[in-house]
Amino acid sequence: MIFNKDTAEKTAELLLQINAIKLNPGNPFTWASGWKSPIYCDNRLILSFPVIRNYVRDEFSKHIEKQFGKPDVIAGVATGAIGIGMLVAESMGLPFVYVRPEPKKHGRQNQIEGFLQKGQNVVIVEDLISTGGSSLQAFEALKEAGAVVKGMAAIFTYGFDVSEENFKKANLDLYTLSNYQNLLNLAVAKQYITEKEESTLREWNASPSTWGVSE
Numbered sequence: 001m002i003f004n005k006d007t008a009e010k011t012a013e014l015l016l017q018i019n020a021i022k023l024n025p026g027n028p029f030t031w032a033s034g035w036k037s038p039i040y041c042d043n044r045l046i047l048s049f050p051v052i053r054n055y056v057r058d059e060f061s062k063h064i065e066k067q068f069g070k071p072d073v074i075a076g077v078a079t080g081a082i083g084i085g086m087l088v089a090e091s092m093g094l095p096f097v098y099v100r101p102e103p104k105k106h107g108r109q110n111q112i113e114g115f116l117q118k119g120q121n122v123v124i125v126e127d128l129i130s131t132g133g134s135s136l137q138a139f140e141a142l143k144e145a146g147a148v149v150k151g152m153a154a155i156f157t158y159g160f161d162v163s164e165e166n167f168k169k170a171n172l173d174l175y176t177l178s179n180y181q182n183l184l185n186l187a188v189a190k191q192y193i194t195e196k197e198e199s200t201l202r203e204w205n206a207s208p209s210t211w212g213v214s215e
Contacts, residue, residue: 023038060091
């Protein structure tokens with residue numbers, strides 16, 4: 001679910017402007033999962049554009065407090081959300097921790113880096129939601145550490161059915177600054193893509209695991 005329609009449209013426009021979201025239906029990307037995709041989202045680019053990263057920081061800070069109340073701690077999901085999560089924590093005057101995909105193999109073998117006490121209220125900041133697998137791993141790690149997770153806030157979601165099911169099963173509220181639907185609407189309106197390309201992008205979104213696979 002998006003926080004706000006105006007924010008969703010503005011965020012999508014900014015991501016397209018800096019090429020954080022690349023649309024290329026004619027020459028698909030290959031994800032680490034092996035899925036073929038006509039879209040690639042690299043939200044790390046946001047950190048390189050001060051005006052845009054400040055916009056994202058401010059929107060997160062405002063909407064997180066409005067939706068979840070002011071938490072005790074902001075947690076970023078490594079590695080993509082460490083930078084923006086720390087900016088949000090700084091803006092809100094809150095402690096920050098980040099969550100690794102798995103515990104370190106050496107030293108203190110931490111999965112959660114930073115100071116976190118049992119019972120503290122936490123909001124997780126994420127950069128991108130695809131299937132939700134890595135995001136929910138961070139959620140489980142925080143719960144195991146005794147945190148009370150109020151919800152997750154992400155920059156962008158592809159809105160796959162599988163991710164929505166995964167978050168529902170986990171009983172975790174997810175809100176995003178923007179999403180795939182708002183992105184496509186804007187891309188067509190601004191003529192970033194043709195109507196034919198829009199059709200391709202919608203077909204992919206409906207069945208990403210099978211799209212582009214030769215029979």
